[in-house]
Amino acid sequence: MLPVSDAEVIILNLVQPLDDQQDIEIVDLLAASDRILANPISSQLDFPHWDNSAMDGYAVRYEDVQQANVEQPAILEIVEEIPAGYQPKTTIQPGQAARIFTGAVIPAGADTVVMQERTRREENRVFIQAAPQPKEFVRRKASYYQARSQLLPAGIKLKAAEIAVLAAAQCPQVKVYRRPRVAIFSTGDELVTPDIPLQPGQIVDSNNYALATLVKESGAEPLLLGIVKDNPDVLRETIAYAIANADIVLSSGGVSVGEYDYVDKILEALAAKIHIRAVEMTPGKPLTVANFPNQNSAIYFGLPGNPVSALVTFWRFVQPAIKKLAGFAEGWEPKFIKVRSHDELRTNGKRETYIWGRLNLVNGVYEFHKAGGSYSSGNLINLSQTNTLAVLPVGQTLIASGEEVQVLLIATV
Numbered sequence: 180m181l182p183v184s185d186a187e188v189i190i191l192n193l194v195q196p197l198d199d200q201q202d203i204e205i206v207d208l209l210a211a212s213d214r215i216l217a218n219p220i221s222s223q224l225d226f227p228h229w230d231n232s233a234m235d236g237y238a239v240r241y242e243d244v245q246q247a248n249v250e251q252p253a254i255l256e257i258v259e260e261i262p263a264g265y266q267p268k269t270t271i272q273p274g275q276a277a278r279i280f281t282g283a284v285i286p287a288g289a290d291t292v293v294m295q296e297r298t299r300r301e302e303n304r305v306f307i308q309a310a311p312q313p314k315e316f317v318r319r320k321a322s323y324y325q326a327r328s329q330l331l332p333a334g335i336k337l338k339a340a341e342i343a344v345l346a347a348a349q350c351p352q353v354k355v356y357r358r359p360r361v362a363i364f365s366t367g368d369e370l371v372t373p374d375i376p377l378q379p380g381q382i383v384d385s386n387n388y389a390l391a392t393l394v395k396e397s398g399a400e401p402l403l404l405g406i407v408k409d410n411p412d413v414l415r416e417t418i419a420y421a422i423a424n425a426d427i428v429l430s431s432g433g434v435s436v437g438e439y440d441y442v443d444k445i446l447e448a449l450a451a452k453i454h455i456r457a458v459e460m461t462p463g464k465p466l467t468v469a470n471f472p473n474q475n476s477a478i479y480f481g482l483p484g485n486p487v488s489a490l491v492t493f494w495r496f497v498q499p500a501i502k503k504l505a506g507f508a509e510g511w512e513p514k515f516i517k518v519r520s521h522d523e524l525r526t527n528g529k530r531e532t533y534i535w536g537r538l539n540l541v542n543g544v545y546e547f548h549k550a551g552g553s554y555s556s557g558n559l560i561n562l563s564q565t566n567t568l569a570v571l572p573v574g575q576t577l578i579a580s581g582e583e584v585q586v587l588l589i590a591t592v
């Protein structure tokens with residue numbers, strides 16, 4: 180069976196990232212949070228735009244104040260007051276200072292700011308009572324960023340800091356990648372929507388709801404195609420529609436070996452190239468991954484129907500694929516971290532095992548706590564309130580309580 184890491188490589192190689200010319204949208208900066216920047220940004224402005232003061236105090240010539248102390252203060256004449264937003268008019272001459280405020284322009288002639296707590300004021304004279312460092316409290320022009328160099332690279336997610344940088348660089352609108360479109364449907368004669376009273380043998384289709392939520396959380400746009408009966412004709416029509424209208428298609432169910440598991444057969448009939456049929460992991464062994472070389476670049480994920488298996492395979496494989504497709508320049512691979520396991524973790528070691536639970540902060544250290552209740556890929560109940568998957572590699576059967584374990588974060592802790 181295919182190792183998980185090989186499956187990851189195959190999947191990420193199938194992904195063709197969105198095009199930075201065609202697959203873009205222009206959005207207002209305030210609507211750009213969590214979008215992915217499509218072109219690099221530079222600015223004609225230096226940051227800071229001019230030398231300015233980091234403190235409320237006095238702009239001075241360093242050489243005038245370098246010997247100053249409480250007993251022998253340097254006494255300077257105040258020739259101008261410079262609030263923020265004001266262009267100074269005078270050049271500071273020897274023996275002179277300007278009253279200045281945080282963010283205000285340093286006047287010509289001055290090179291240092293003395294914070295006001297180290298001074299005493301008498302009318303238009305200031306007594307400098309301590310020698311500053313040369314150039315102290317001056318935020319130098321272009322010391323943060325030099326005009327016309329790169330300010331932000333393409334392929335990054337816009338969060339608060341980046342949006343602030345774009346605002347400061349006077350970009351009220353930005354070019355971002357369009358959201359990837361992800362078609363989602365569930366297969367199974369037993370499935371009904373949550374509003375329908377259940378007949379014997381029926382269950383509610385929960386996978387569509389979970390997957391739609393995950394797709395939105397991943398920054399993509401879900402195209403919801405509902406429940407499809409285990410009927411090859413309807414399934415074929417749905418799959419054909421989905422691959423023509425989405426970048427990624429997610430179905431759940433119908434990928435195992437049962438008589439009603441039609442997905443792989445229909446994909447073959449639609450001239451798909453099936454790259455993966457099963458992965459050496461649990462939950463999530465029956466996973467179909469295909470593309471359509473004669474048609475377009477859509478990637479088909481036939482996720483297993485069991486609710487936990489569908490979500491674990493999404494987190495492990497689909498989420499990185501969405502990230503790569505969405506235009507991220509790097510960092511789409513899932514990030515594993517090592518933490519201490521509070522609980523003993525056991526498995527048979529035959530496949531890479533994903534155990535769901537929570538990272539809890541205990542005395543400032545994150546600890547993995549296994550979810551309570553029954554561990555079954557059919558049990559979606561104890562998946563709620565989890566945020567982490569502990570990963571035991573093939574061959575490892577035990578992690579003792581207190582030992583280190585690799586985990587994959589699946590939600591913000």
Ligand SMILES: Nc1nc2c(c(=O)[nH]1)N[C@H]1C(S)=C(S)[C@@H](COP(=O)(O)OP(=O)(O)OC[C@H]3O[C@@H](n4cnc5c(N)ncnc54)[C@H](O)[C@@H]3O)O[C@H]1N2
Pocket residue numbers: 365366367369370382383384385386387431432433434435436437440462463464465482483484485486488556557
């Ligand atoms: N003989 C074998 N049987 C099975 C194998 C195997 O290797 N040999 N693998 C098992 C594993 S592991 C999994 S996982 C499942 C995968 O099955 P399918 O992808 O074919 O999914 P279904 O058979 O359609 O359904 C499985 C299970 O999940 C429930 N389900 C399906 N869709 C939904 C939905 N949208 N919302 C909620 N629950 C859903 C369904 O009712 C079944 O209980 O195959 C094993 N069998």
Ligand code: MOO
Pocket residue numbers: 460461462463464465483485487488489556557
């Ligand atoms: O792989 Mo299945 O997903 O173990 O239940």
Ligand SMILES: [Mg+2]
Pocket residue numbers: 432433434435436437439440484
């Ligand atoms: Mg089945």
